[in-house]
Amino acid sequence: MxxxxxxxxxxxxxxxxxxxxxxxxxxxxxxxxxxxxxxxxxxxxxxxxxxxxxxxxxxxxxxxxxxxxxxxxxxxxxxxxxxxxxxxxHMGVAVPAANPAWWDVLRRGRESAYSRWFDIDWSAGRLRLPVLADDPAALNDLKVVNGELVYQELSFPIADGTGDGEPRAVHDRQHYQLVSWRDGPSYRRFFAVSTLVALRxxxxxxxxxxxxxxxxxxxxxxxxxxxxxxxxxxxxxxxxxxxxxxxxxxxxKILEPGEQLPRGWPVDGTTGYDALSEVCGLFVDPTGEETFTRLAGSDRGGEAWPDVAYRSKVEVASTMLAAERSRLARLVPDVPEAAEALGELAACFGVYRSYLPSGARHLHAARAEAGRRRPDLAAALDAVTARLGDPDDELAQRFQQYTGAVMAKGVEDTAEYRYTRFVALNEVGGDVSRFGVTPRRSTDRRRCATGTGRTR
Known part of the structure; x- marks a missing residue:
């Protein structure tokens, strides 16, 4: 290039x-x-x-x-x-009929030739689609129009031989189940965006x-x-x-401060969000840190950035990403507090994810921090951590996908909107705790840097 x-x-x-x-x-x-x-x-x-x-x-x-x-x-x-x-x-499914592969899965269920394309939890029963209003009577608004099940502006396919009767009865015979938009889907998605279904x-x-x-x-x-x-x-x-x-x-690949791109990846580099952070830091005067920290502290009652980030991640893990956490917990049926322990570990993870066996140190660090914050969960934390270090364990594989979502939604989209010490630092791949960068520290001039979702 x-x-x-x-x-x-x-x-x-x-x-x-x-x-x-x-x-x-x-x-x-x-x-x-x-x-x-x-x-x-x-x-x-x-x-x-x-x-x-x-x-x-x-x-x-x-x-x-x-x-x-x-x-x-x-x-x-x-x-x-x-x-x-x-x-x-992932793929887009906001308009089901526009996605031929997804439409076929909705119509045929596990028998679809495309069922293997998507990361669906078929063990959870009918495929849950969170599209309804948050109203117990929402299904009463269903209609059958031109051989399709219609809810407001959305249309869904009807399986062969199941289209007779009232709309709710037709719905109950489908491979999918329409649920409240507040409920999680039974498929992996891009972060918490239910209209973006994950691919395999x-x-x-x-x-x-x-x-x-x-x-x-x-x-x-x-x-x-x-x-x-x-x-x-x-x-x-x-x-x-x-x-x-x-x-x-x-x-x-969003790298946290001090984190390196995994060795062995056959790539030419990253999109350079970390490089953008360094460039931004050159324009921030470090002598202003004490004043801005004092102002931010008085505004938030003295809560430090690590605590804001942790609290936000715990909140996200147990609310908007609760469906993903529950799917993980079902893989540990012998640990009653597995869901809470997995959420705590994700909240204490210092980087977006590990790539086992590489990055196991981040799991150990998360276990130590989670134990410090929640000593009452020690037994559950030990039980799930023992499995999360095994790269061949499905629990470990899915947990690695989960921690990145918790980081993105908990830090980028929540904590950085609550901790406003100096908002220029609140950027994807940035370091809120580092107030300014000296020219001596910013030495690598060979990096690529592209805009983030926020700079665009």
Whole structure:
């Protein structure tokens, strides 16, 4: 890769045709490659593209294949490369009918050819879809229209031979169950977003089906969204590298202060949120720390940042991510307090996740801190920790996926909105506790840095 990379949020009102038309301008600026938002077919009307609904085609709302080829031709003529953003962790299901694979799973249940695509807890019974109003009588609003079950603006398929009778009776015969939006789903999701269902790309067949079109493009670079949500990030990245040997490969890995990218990952770097944090720190005067700390302390009753973060993570683990915690606890039926212990360990985890056997020290540190804060849970903490260190244990594998969600929702989306000592530091991948960075400490000038969800 040569020269700077310029990101364009390709979207329906600035599609691939419009993007192709500005390539000459980007070349005049000295740009080396264009970095695009996700380009696969997404939820109708999506302005971001991270809610893919069909991996087999370029998004028709962006101009489809003809517009994509127009962009590729313009880039080749101008001598620019193309970096594409891909989303291996999840798919969009806000409009069920727009996602052919999901629609088939809803219609056929476990018998669907696509049931293996999604990380569904079939042991929990019917597939729970949290779409209803928080009203016990919400199911009374169901209708059967044109052979589909309809709730407000949402439509759902009806399994063969189950469409006779009143709408509620039809609903009760489906492979899925509509529940309150406040209830958790029986599938893994992107953080707490129930309209983004998690994929099982650790399955080679799922990887192939969801990546064939992307790999056909032959992009010069690939940006991998949210690898920490995957069951086996290292295995996934190895498979992707083997399929895209010459691509510049970067990952959206959020590194905590002092944390290093896992050794052995076949990537060229991260999206550089930590580098952005250092650049931001250069513009923060360290001499102001005492004053701002005093002001923040008086505003929050003296509560320190570590306590704000811990309390927020515990809250998130036991509320908006309670469904995920319960799924974990069901894997430890012999420990009555397993759910609470798992939530405490996640709240005390100092990084987004471990990659066992690498990172086991973070689990041990979390156990020590959880024991300090909740000595009453010592027995349960010991019981679950003994299993969480085994990389072959499903509990450990799923817990690693869970801690990242607790960190993101608990710290980024909760604690950083409560602890407002100096909000410029409250950024994804930042370090709220570090007030300013000296030029001497910021020495690595070779890093990549891209915008976070907040800077965008």
């Amino acid at each position: 040569s020269g700077p990379t310029y990101r364009i949020q390709v979207r329906p009102d600035f599609d691939l045709h419009a993007t192709a038309d500005v390539v000459g301008y980007l070349a005049d600026l000295g740009v080396g490659q264009l970095y695009s938002a996700p380009l696969l077919a997404a939820t109708p009307g999506s302005t971001h593209g991270y809610d893919v609904v069909d991996h087999s085609r370029v998004n028709p709302e962006l101009g489809g294949e003809p517009a994509f080829q127009k962009l590729r031709g313009a880039l080749r003529e101008a001598g620019l490369g193309l970096v594409v953003d891909i989303v291996p962790n 790309v650790e399955d080679p067949a799922v990887f192939e089906a969801t990546h064939a079109e992307i790999l056909r493009w032959g992009a010069d670079g690939i940006r991998v969204d949210h690898p920490d949500g995957l069951r086996d990030p290292a295995g996934y990245l190895s498979r992707l590298r083997a399929a895209a040997k010459d691509a510049w490969l970067i990952v959206e």
